[in-house]
Every structure is written in C-alpha cells, then in structure tokens.
Amino acid sequence: MKLIETPIVGAVVLEMPIFRDDRGQFQETYNERRFLELGLPIDWKQDNLSMSRKNVVRGLHYQLIQPQGKLVRVISGAVFDVAVDLRRHSATFGKHVSVELSAENGLAFYIPAGFAHGFTALTDDACFAYKVTDFYEPSGDRTLLWNDPELGIEWPIDAAQAIVSAKDQLGKSWKDAEVFP
16 A cells, blocks of 8 residues: 655545456455554444446535545546635635546545545445445535636636536535635
8 A cells, every 4th residue: 555645734545456367356445453544533433335327427525524534536437636724723724635536546535524525436336335434424415616717727627517406516615615714
C-alpha cells in the first residue's frame, strides 16, 4: 500500500496493489496495521455502498455535526471524485482536489473531516464503496452546490447532462456555505 500526497494536506490517495491472474483479481482494501503506520484512521463507524449510472452527480456533501472522514473507492466502473476543503483555518481553504477512481486502477481516496465530498459516475454503472469515521447525523447534513463556478471544479460532464437529485440541486453556493472553524 502506497500513500500519494495531494496538494491539500490530509487528503491522500492510496495505491493498493491488485493481484491479477487468469482467475480474476485480489486486492487488500484495508489493513489496520498499515493504516496506523501511514497515520490514517482505523476507527470506522459505518460502511456505505452507492450505485450510480453515467452522469449521476452526488454531492458535494458534508456534515457540520459529527463531521466524517471518508475512505472511498470504486468496486466496478469509474467515477470522478472531488473533495473541497471547508476548514477555515487551512491554507487550502476553498480549494479542491479531484481524482479518478476506478475498479481498474484500484485507487482509494482518503478525505478527512472538514471537507465537502462528491462524485460523478463516468461509466454506465459505477459501484462506489466508502467507510466513514462517524455516523450519519441528519441535523448536520449540508450540501455545497456541485457546479458553483466559484469552486472552479472542472467536472468531466456537461452540466445539461448531469443527473442531480433535488436535494443536491438546492446546494448552497460557496459564498453562502457553512464551513468549519
């Protein structure tokens, strides 16, 4: 397992070897000892699975109450994954980082608490799995508008083709978003 730093401190990509042969493949996706060595969380509270079709956009979500760190990866298909730094004290406050996650590349993305997170499915079907460091708390749930021009995210889809939930369409603009201290 190899840790790859991003331009935003705390948000890291994990390269986990995939062993392939004529029978299929094997990949270790979590190892408590290795996570401890890398300084990553080991106390996960919940595992989630999301299935999306091409052009579905989910996010940008975050929780002000019970903020969650997330370890995200793709089981099948591919997604364009984005994290936006909402930590007011951070040198990268308001900046974002993106990564393509796929079953083929086997990458995982760790996003610490204090970030908004979202993704769009790049393939006809994408199965997205993630661990979180705290439980979902509906009263703390917030959404940042996924395509707010102030964020400068270059989504690899045409906004007119994006399939976005009613909740996510009502996300707050960057200037109106509640952020972390």
